[in-house]
Amino acid sequence: MNAIQPAINHHIPTTRRLSRRVRAQQDIIFEAYRSSKGSNPATRLAQSLTHMLHLQIESIHTQKTITQSNLSSILEDKSNTPISSPKEDISNKWEEIHGSNDWDTLLDPLHPCLRRELIKYGEFAQATYDAFDFDPYSEYCGSCRYNRNKLFEKLGLTRHGYNVTKYIYATSQIDLPQWLEKSQVAETWSTHSNWMGFVGVSDDEESKRIGRRDIVVSWRGTVSASEWYEDFQRNLERFGHGDAKVEEGFLSIYTTKFKSSRYNKSSASEQVMKEIDRLINLYKKRGEQQVSLTITGHSLGGALALLNAYEAAATFVNLPVSVISFAAPRVGNSDFKDELHELGVKTLRVVVKQDVVPWTPGMVFNEKLQSFDEITKGLEWVYTHAGVELRLDARSSPYLKKGLQLQGHHMLETYLHLLDGFQSSKLPFREDAIRDIALVNKECDLLINELRIPPRWYQVANKGLLQNDHGRWVKPKRDPQHIPSPTTDSVFL
Amino acid sequence: MNAIQPAINHHIPTTRRLSRRVRAQQDIIFEAYRSSKGSNPATRLAQSLTHMLHLQIESIHTQKTITQSNLSSILEDKSNTPISSPKEDISNKWEEIHGSNDWDTLLDPLHPCLRRELIKYGEFAQATYDAFDFDPYSEYCGSCRYNRNKLFEKLGLTRHGYNVTKYIYATSQIDLPQWLEKSQVAETWSTHSNWMGFVGVSDDEESKRIGRRDIVVSWRGTVSASEWYEDFQRNLERFGHGDAKVEEGFLSIYTTKFKSSRYNKSSASEQVMKEIDRLINLYKKRGEQQVSLTITGHSLGGALALLNAYEAAATFVNLPVSVISFAAPRVGNSDFKDELHELGVKTLRVVVKQDVVPWTPGMVFNEKLQSFDEITKGLEWVYTHAGVELRLDARSSPYLKKGLQLQGHHMLETYLHLLDGFQSSKLPFREDAIRDIALVNKECDLLINELRIPPRWYQVANKGLLQNDHGRWVKPKRDPQHIPSPTTDSVFL
Numbered sequence: 005m006n007a008i009q010p011a012i013n014h015h016i017p018t019t020r021r022l023s024r025r026v027r028a029q030q031d032i033i034f035e036a037y038r039s040s041k042g043s044n045p046a047t048r049l050a051q052s053l054t055h056m057l058h059l060q061i062e063s064i065h066t067q068k069t070i071t072q073s074n075l076s077s078i079l080e081d082k083s084n085t086p087i088s089s090p091k092e093d094i095s096n097k098w099e100e101i102h103g104s105n106d107w108d109t110l111l112d113p114l115h116p117c118l119r120r121e122l123i124k125y126g127e128f129a130q131a132t133y134d135a136f137d138f139d140p141y142s143e144y145c146g147s148c149r150y151n152r153n154k155l156f157e158k159l160g161l162t163r164h165g166y167n168v169t170k171y172i173y174a175t176s177q178i179d180l181p182q183w184l185e186k187s188q189v190a191e192t193w194s195t196h197s198n199w200m201g202f203v204g205v206s207d208d209e210e211s212k213r214i215g216r217r218d219i220v221v222s223w224r225g226t227v228s229a230s231e232w233y234e235d236f237q238r239n240l241e242r243f244g245h246g247d248a249k250v251e252e253g254f255l256s257i258y259t260t261k262f263k264s265s266r267y268n269k270s271s272a273s274e275q276v277m278k279e280i281d282r283l284i285n286l287y288k289k290r291g292e293q294q295v296s297l298t299i300t301g302h303s304l305g306g307a308l309a310l311l312n313a314y315e316a317a318a319t320f321v322n323l324p325v326s327v328i329s330f331a332a333p334r335v336g337n338s339d340f341k342d343e344l345h346e347l348g349v350k351t352l353r354v355v356v357k358q359d360v361v362p363w364t365p366g367m368v369f370n371e372k373l374q375s376f377d378e379i380t381k382g383l384e385w386v387y388t389h390a391g392v393e394l395r396l397d398a399r400s401s402p403y404l405k406k407g408l409q410l411q412g413h414h415m416l417e418t419y420l421h422l423l424d425g426f427q428s429s430k431l432p433f434r435e436d437a438i439r440d441i442a443l444v445n446k447e448c449d450l451l452i453n454e455l456r457i458p459p460r461w462y463q464v465a466n467k468g469l470l471q472n473d474h475g476r477w478v479k480p481k482r483d484p485q486h487i488p489s490p491t492t493d494s495v496f497l
Numbered sequence: 498m499n500a501i502q503p504a505i506n507h508h509i510p511t512t513r514r515l516s517r518r519v520r521a522q523q524d525i526i527f528e529a530y531r532s533s534k535g536s537n538p539a540t541r542l543a544q545s546l547t548h549m550l551h552l553q554i555e556s557i558h559t560q561k562t563i564t565q566s567n568l569s570s571i572l573e574d575k576s577n578t579p580i581s582s583p584k585e586d587i588s589n590k591w592e593e594i595h596g597s598n599d600w601d602t603l604l605d606p607l608h609p610c611l612r613r614e615l616i617k618y619g620e621f622a623q624a625t626y627d628a629f630d631f632d633p634y635s636e637y638c639g640s641c642r643y644n645r646n647k648l649f650e651k652l653g654l655t656r657h658g659y660n661v662t663k664y665i666y667a668t669s670q671i672d673l674p675q676w677l678e679k680s681q682v683a684e685t686w687s688t689h690s691n692w693m694g695f696v697g698v699s700d701d702e703e704s705k706r707i708g709r710r711d712i713v714v715s716w717r718g719t720v721s722a723s724e725w726y727e728d729f730q731r732n733l734e735r736f737g738h739g740d741a742k743v744e745e746g747f748l749s750i751y752t753t754k755f756k757s758s759r760y761n762k763s764s765a766s767e768q769v770m771k772e773i774d775r776l777i778n779l780y781k782k783r784g785e786q787q788v789s790l791t792i793t794g795h796s797l798g799g800a801l802a803l804l805n806a807y808e809a810a811a812t813f814v815n816l817p818v819s820v821i822s823f824a825a826p827r828v829g830n831s832d833f834k835d836e837l838h839e840l841g842v843k844t845l846r847v848v849v850k851q852d853v854v855p856w857t858p859g860m861v862f863n864e865k866l867q868s869f870d871e872i873t874k875g876l877e878w879v880y881t882h883a884g885v886e887l888r889l890d891a892r893s894s895p896y897l898k899k900g901l902q903l904q905g906h907h908m909l910e911t912y913l914h915l916l917d918g919f920q921s922s923k924l925p926f927r928e929d930a931i932r933d934i935a936l937v938n939k940e941c942d943l944l945i946n947e948l949r950i951p952p953r954w955y956q957v958a959n960k961g962l963l964q965n966d967h968g969r970w971v972k973p974k975r976d977p978q979h980i981p982s983p984t985t986d987s988v989f990l
Binding site for chain 1: 936951
């Protein structure tokens with residue numbers, strides 16, 4: 005047996021053994037990328053292919069074969085390995101990773117440093133789901149379950165080295181079924197606003213590693229049927245000063261405000277723009293030269309990210325603005341796409357081939373039937389996708405069930421799993437992928453049964469009821485520190 | 498305001514205030530009952546009616562009115578009150594409460610001491626659901642999650658003063674979809690047996706209070722569709738030595754054994770009969786004169802309870818045998834009913850008027866559609882109910898949703914809630930009912946929304962997955978003390 009080929013069921017974690025090799029690969033690809041910077045696309049392509057070939061050959065020799073029969077043991081092996089790659093200094097290449105060159109040569113094969121960053125942003129997007137209060141019996145239904153200073157701590161995301169500086173709330177003026185319509189409680193924290201995401205910023209240590217101060221905006225995706233309903237709108241509305249038009253449902257969520265509102269006296273757009281402005285000025289005053297804006301979101305959140313990026317790029321000249329979207333639907337017309345390009349917005353759209361949502365804004369998830377319904381039949385498509393696509397194939401992962409999995413293939417955790425395993429369009433799923441595979445089944449039933457991970461396992465014990473001293477099951481009041489507040493949800497750094 | 502009429506929203510718990518009055522009522526009824534023991538039924542009826550009238554008048558004057566608008570505050574008041582009535586000595590009237598007189602005059606109005614006992618047995622039946630491992634991804638799916646010595650402690654039932662002495666396992670020889678067919682695990686604790694209930698016995702203190710050593714057998718009801726499927730069998734099989742016939746599906750579960758089996762080398766019947774025999778002899782040796790057998794079960798469990806009672810009464814002469822069943826279907830023909838009567842088996846069938854299961858053995862609960870399907874159309878009924886009926890009306894409780902609630906009206910927790918609130922066929926729901934109302938929604942969606950108790954809230958955090966030191970979500974092994982074992986599941990006292 006080859007010395008570097010790990011034995012099946014070997015107890016020394018494979019991930020650690022391979023990490024030196026992986027890092028060597030990273031260096032090779034990145035060297036090629038940097039040396040090719042000045043050269044023409046054809047040369048770069050050739051170089052890229054050479055490296056891909058190199059990777060492929062090496063991979064065939066060293067990769068532990070994943071078969072049905074050893075899946076459980078692989079999972080068991082993995083269970084004793086860390087979930088984060090070692091942090092690497094990317095300060096000298098951050099602009100490329102941030103998309104300055106449209107991720108050319110970094111996507112296929114996927115550069116490991118880029119993968120790590122994409123997963124970081126994806127986990128920020130996932131945080132907006134994980135922390136959302138879905139409980140219709142809670143008076144805080146539709147809010148974030150944690151205050152912004154505790155969000156990453158509660159979700160185990162402090163390792164990314166970011167702090168949340170502001171929560172974003174949104175509402176909609178379009179006369180459609182109200183948001184929070186499912187709430188059963190008369191007195192609720194807000195009758196018309198929902199927590200829609202957050203603004204965060206990299207801390208000093210992370211900023212050093214990634215070569216700049218990175219402002220991140222994470223937009224929450226679709227939650228309830230009523231929010232999806234916004235997507236049904238088939239009208240395009242003008243956005244900006246030119247001919248750009250975008251889907252009016254998305255625009256309404258992004259721009260609606262009400263004077264009488266507690267959380268939406270200003271629109272989501274105004275809230276987020278004001279916070280970005282504040283942060284830019286803060287770091288400018290501190291004399292920091294390098295500041296970037298990265299906007300992320302899944303599904304509806306990906307659409308909002310694009311609107312946000314358009315506005316930010318038009319407002320803050322010379323600010324590098326990137327969008328990392330997952331499963332985002334089409335948002336606007338070709339003028340919108342062209343203007344985004346002219347504004348210098350870099351967009352990387354991560355899509356799963358089998359997911360139907362990115363192909364239409366008119367898909368609705370029917371929670372009762374656990375399926376998607378198409379409502380846009382006969383509609384002539386004027387919506388256009390913007391940016392560069394990173395296409396993942398659900399069939400590449402040996403851990404996932406085959407066949408039609410409408411819900412599962414749309415879930416962000418599935419995207420992150422496939423991203424973690426993606427090497428290139430020609431190579432199999434990365435055996436040394438390090439993300440926790442169990443996460444895929446958080447809200448769906450996509451992992452093969454052999455793995456014995458229960459479907460839809462992300463749930464609170466007894467739906468939050470606790471037994472009091474008398475033995476009665478009662479709903480405890482929310483800890484005051486986590487009660488939403490229009491003032492404390494954005495405290496200056 | 499009347500001095501004994503509690504103010505709405507008053508912070509001194511109403512239950513405590515009323516308890517003296519309730520106890521006084523108990524004494525009145527019981528005195529009447531005892532003094533009427535020798536007299537004829539007509540006299541007893543008249544006396545009973547007088548007391549009922551007395552109760553009704555008093556109740557109208559003192560009962561806090563339950564309206565939609567004050568439900569939440571009532572629930573909040575209740576949340577600070579104990580869940581158990583004070584224990585009362587029933588040693589001088591246990592035989593009547595155990596059914597020696599067919600519960601004559603104790604049911605309408607319901608004697609508070611009887612109510613307390615019925616709820617005790619009902620909670621033993623509920624324990625078989627609450628502790629059952631339903632997880633198809635567990636290698637112990639179909640077993641009890643706790644070892645028998647910890648069962649009551651884990652479920653908060655130690656207050657009843659019983660100890661579990663043996664677990665009962667069952668299988669079936671009828672060639673139907675296998676039990677545990679949903680298990681996804683290849684190596685399971687048992688491929689064909691399910692935990693089907695337990696034998697317990699009152700401890701010294703409780704025995705003193707209830708006037709005798711009480712052996713209890715609690716049978717688990719239907720869990721999966723495949724077990725319900727047993728009910729579809731429309732054939733009656735001979736049971737015993739006479740003309741008694743019972744439904745063959747129930748009989749198969751009760752009597753099947755396999756030589757090669759780990760848990761069913763002996764049938765459920767043999768296991769339970771052997772344990773009853775052992776306990777009777779144990780207490781005979783100790784010189785205890787008074788021993789009773791009380792068999793309880795819900796739904797299918799109620800059917801098994803009746804088979805068990807028939808066999809026990811035929812075997813142990815002079816042993817007082819009672820069945821307290823909830824939502825039990827019909828079990829056998831009229832000869833079976835007559836023989837039960839001749840054997841002296843006392844059966845109290847608690848039924849909810851709106852529940853369809855007690856009216857047929859051919860109802861199946863369709864888990865996907867959350868409804869019952871009837872499969873016995875056109876079948877000529879030969880099945881006969883045995884015993885005395887205590888009929889509850891779901892509409893009597895102001896806490897429950899109105900209308901068709903097929904699943905909710907069959908749940909044992911609903912039965913226990915209605916039982917707790919039942920005063921008589923003429924009186925409204927007892928305002929000072931003390932059981933935790935939230936329990937109703939454990940596995941269904943029956944409580945009115947105003948109460949803000951989530952539907953189907955009885956669930957384990959993250960379906961049992963735990964995050965390990967590396968941050969990965971893993972299924973922990975079951976604590977060795979709770980792993981089922983054919984030998985330690987029945988250790989002699």
